[in-house]
Amino acid sequence: MTSKTNETSQTNWEPKIIAFLCNWCSYAGADLAGVSRFQYPPNIRIVRVPCSGRVSENMILSALKSGADGILVSGCHPGDCHYISGNYFARRRFALLGNLLDFIGIEPGRVNFSWVSAAEGEQFAEVVRTVTEKVKELGPATRLVKKIEAMQAA
Amino acid sequence: MPTINEKISEEIRAQAKKLLAEGTVAAVIGYASGSLPMTVKPLVVRRPEDCGKLLWNTFCVLNLANFLPEVLKSVEPPRGPRDPKPEGPLPKVAIMATGCWSRNIVVQIQEHQVERERVVVMGVGSRGMVSRRKVEALFAGREILAVEELDHDLIVRGSGFEEKINRWSVVRDNCQTCTHPDPLLVDVRIGEPVSDRKNPNPFKQVDELEAKSAAERWGWFTSEFATCIRCYACRNACPLCYCPTCFVDDAKPQWVGKSLDATDTGLFHVMRAYHCAGRCTDCGACESVCPMGINMRLLTKKLNKDVLNLYGIEAGMQPDSPLPLTTYKINDPQKFIVTEAGAGKEGE
């Protein structure tokens, strides 16, 4: 079973950020950041998905539950979707989910959405820098996170 | 002189009897009186002679659309899950519907759960349904034995007391903020149409919470759902929740734990609300049936507000209009995208 350990007490806390990146734009943008040697903080863990339209609310909520201190979902810019319209549907779903999470008090900056193209290596690095910085400011995630003790009890 | 609802009840009984007798429908979904004060129970009538049990009053809080797919199935000739559909038209079912319920029927049509031609909607304009919880709160500690409904008042009787209260003051919140009380889909009109209420702000409660800080909102969320006992009455009462396997029961992957852990409970409610995004008509059944009095309706109300503000859509207004999550516009708002210029919270 998975969960975050009790990292809060540690002074050298490093957040873990889950990034769902679409294969065709944002994942390629992340590769380009690498090829271009644009440096960014090592807190991000990239999960490759075919399309931002593949990312469901359940995936995002479940990642929060598992202990992600931050989440980034990134896809192709509108109009560039490799699958024609996946990111348009995703945009609606993410807008509603983002607002709902905000409504229940999840800190702004925990869950982030971006568009990064295959040509935007520096933009990708910049997004990661911004998101990481923001999550570090927020501190370890606690809201909607399933605590390990609770899980053992369950 | 009979009250408005007594006249409506009479009309329902007559129409139902007629529809059954002439063979237009095979069943009628309506209400019969309940065993406790201020309760009614859903009733499916299949014979003209049983129509006398049907009634209409201000305590009809359950959404009858919730029963429609099942009753439709029940009047079909029996067949196996892989058997082809029988030839020719299938029997019809009549159903009472107010504004919100009729919109739920529209959503059911949009989502292929119900075929329009098999439903006879007996449309009733809603004058607002009373919250039993609100009445009981007024008489805290005193046992209510009977409640008599007048057009604008309720007479509440208990051992040793009888009081008259204003009906509207105890009408459910969702009915008080309802903007479409009259049915949008009507085959047989029952009673007089109820004009749309011009509510200054149907999303007042949402706005109030939105104005608070993230920490305060989180405080509300945790305390509101702390008492949830995971009985799933809210889910079961909802006409939108018709999945054969609900996500809470999914094992692969297990999205939500089955425990009473606050995170699991919270996630259940967030996911359930999200599944209703753009489909919920704010009928209030979830809240009405909750044994713990949890205001989970605020989550769906928030989503309704965003769907309306961002995409200009209200659930179930037209059978041929798209659902908000199965359509898009090229210029849909995207302020929430962090890489966009002027990024910020969506809808502000």
Place this chain on the structure above:
Amino acid sequence: MPKGSVLVVGGGISGVQAALDLANSGFLVHLVERTTAIGGKMSQLDKTFPTNDCSACILSPKLVECGRHLNINLLTLSDLVSLEGEPGNFKAVVRQRPRYVDPTKCIACGLCAEKCPKKVTNDFNMGIGKRKAAYLSYPQAVPLKYALDPAHCIWINKPGRCGVCAKECPAGAINFDDTARDHVLEVGSVVLAPGFSRFNPTPLDFTGYGRLPNVVTTMEFERFLSPSGPCMGHLERPSDGKEPKKIAWLQCVGSRDINRAGHPYCSSICCMFALKQAVIAKEHSHGDFEPSIFYMDMRTHGKGFENYYTRAREEGVHFHRARVHSIIPSPDNQGNLKIRYVNEQGKVNFEEFDMVVLSTGLEPYRHTIELASMLGLELDADNFVRTDSFNPVATSRPGIYVCGAASEPKDIPQSVVEASAAAAEASRILAPVRWTETSKKVYPAEQNIYAQAPRIGVFVCHCGINIASVVDVAAVSAYAGTLPDVVFSQANLFTCSQDTINQMISIIKEQDLNRVVVASCSPRTHEPLFQETLRDAGLNKFLFEMANIRDQDSWVHQREPEKATTKAKDLVRMAVARVRGEGALPYNTVAVTKAALVIGGGVSGMTSALAFAEQGYPVTLIEQSDMLGGNGRKVFRNWKGVEFLPFINDLTARVASHPHITVKYNTEIKEASGSVGKFSTTFSDGRTFEHGVTVMAVGGEPYKPEGQWRFLHGVNPNVHTLLELDKKFIDDDPTLKNIKQAVFIHCVGSRIAERPYCSRVCCTHAIDSAVKLKEMNPDMDVFMLYRDVRTYGQRERIYQEARAKGVVFIRYDLERLPQVSEKEGRLIIKCHDPIIDAHVVIQPDMLVLATAIQPRRQSSTSLAKFFKCAIDSQGFLMEAHMKLRPVDFATEGVFLAGLCHYPKSMEESIAQAKAAAARASIILAHDAVPAESVTAVVTAAKCTGCGLCTEVCAYNAVSLDDNGISVVNTSMCKGCGACVAGCRSDAVTLKNIGNEQIMATVDAAFE
């Protein structure tokens, strides 16, 4: 009947690309390589510009594919010794020199080299360091077989004296009696890709090369930078091993130099090569590092080059526009070097450096000249193989084609383009005999792993030092071994090298692995190679995952090795979690519609269309105007003096009359659907065309001068653009002769913030126009106001000719633009001459503006949407890979050519158009192409029939059946997963990318 096979001579990137294109489109290829292994110059490079891609990493998959290709007969240590016959029926004799190691027995264990007592200068490392007489030229060599060096092997020279290797070889592969063999090959066409040599600077005494140890060439320096080179990628200078802090690059050593080098031409690639080395060296250095480049003109004329130049300047590379007089040792004799140079103003300066790198030019190999003479091919004045202006890969002998730098100095993308173009030409007359001499790949039967518990193997890659210099690879590999279900883990130097690939196959079998994880680079580049490896090992290729610990880890966390190592472990754990839940998937296919759509009726589009039609494929060519020819009709001639109009008229006539080509004028695209092998496109006339491939050749357009770049264009009648002047040339305007003074302004709208690219062809075009004016009236004064003269390659001749004819060149800076005004209709041009540091005023009769070339942004953008292609920030269409896939889009089945890709000359457009046709023909040559295997699948019991999935599917692949249950049409599904994310009841899932696998991956991040 012609022969269905082709001889390709030269195993560098050009030869390899040509061989792969031909073999993949149905021909048997004999690939003849002079040395022991293919790979050529590119294998010696550390990084490639402008993406700084690791050269070995992008090249290796191609080499491995070539080495393993069933229809490529690889002949190493071989030379073509004779060729007789006609196009379609050649008889070639290839002489293969002895390897002395039996390649069928050699297991590449390296014991022979380890035990060999004879040390030999390492030629792969440009003579730096030693190798043995028993050797492998480089670690990723293909074929991965050792060889004995007959010039140095003790036994071969004195039999009986040594023989250690034979004693030590566990495979008994050493064969001292090996002899030369002649292979007689019957082939239909011949492609030459013999490559290039580098100018040897030893005779140039002023450089000190050969005398001063710290003066090296760029190729030598490349080996210093390379992790597999003599210094393991650590920056060290030869004299004392100290890390150099100040390095100077000297440009044009042996290029643009008739007097000392006999090379009038520009070598085309050295400016970018030096820029790249300066940038990479800075990355390699610790602390302060000062790179300087001494140059005449900075020639960054390729796609993405100008930006690279700008970035280099921003990163602190110093640029000196200066001529170097001499390099002398520093007086303290500690190895430092003093450069004496003359700056633009003629002032003599000195500067001291730790090391000097000479950007030595390209030149033809001596043996290429001999080969050409044996084949009876014409060479040009520079001894490059002569080609035709309108058929840039055709030699003077029919049936023999040439590609790469053997015909003119050029960079890798252009060489790759030509390789594909040569493949198109070579296969043109052989189309009827496709597949007649080829064999079909048979994979071993796949083991059924359905009921097996996971047995996962993890291979962690050092990628030379690309990963290992940051990530503790050994620790990651050891950690992987501790993960549940992982039964094998191993670290490799280069996981993509042929030996590791072969080893992986045996390990999969020996260890009975049923799932594999490779932790290395990006799946976007390397997943196909490893998936193929799984198939060769009898595993379904979908039982595979990659952990991207290079592009998304070591390269982006260079200063945080510990955290990068932790992250690498996380990524491996996540990949293991993901692969654990994966299952075998079917290999779906789509039947190919054997027809092509070409968009754009310019020279590129027409060339592509003809290339398809001549192979017998029906083509629809759509043109938005009412005339074929495009921009080509507006240009007068090329720098060689060959006029375009006769060629274009001939091409137009051939296209318009070809029975396989349907030309649709005034036509645009209204709608397009489908994917590789099966597109369906609807035109503006409402008709629909079914086709298997698409070529986009929508062209470009001239920038219309405006703002500060307008220079009275459209105001004063004597201000023209280059194309407007060309119109006068074409019309033979007699008034041109009367002009007394003419001024040309270069870079109008190019190389500026709004258009940060060089338009590549305008320098040549402008200078040639100046020459033409001088031809018409030798007394005319012609002034060229330029920023850098970019007459790359042999175009340098026209620059020399212009200067010889008295054309005056005055340089300007962006800070001091020429000022153009008029007085009573007379033009007045004021500029600053940096050489005399004074203002110059000219009152010419004519001003010509060399305007930028820009993409047709609107049509490119809308087409890109139809065919799902990427567009760069400037609006140019974006190829799949800048270096190695220059005519492909990332979207399969769609190709590009011409100006919509980047400004280029007509011959370059023609080459690209042919290349696009060749690449597309690989698809058309097949009856079916692989289709998506990762498709959506419905669990009927969970389906509510709500129909959300049918609404969000962009491909109409999902529908509701009679029972109202959702069903997926696998052949139409593209595997995007929109239906999966939309489904509330989890009834739809994507094979191997299900919620379960994704969430297992996410959860693994937190273990």
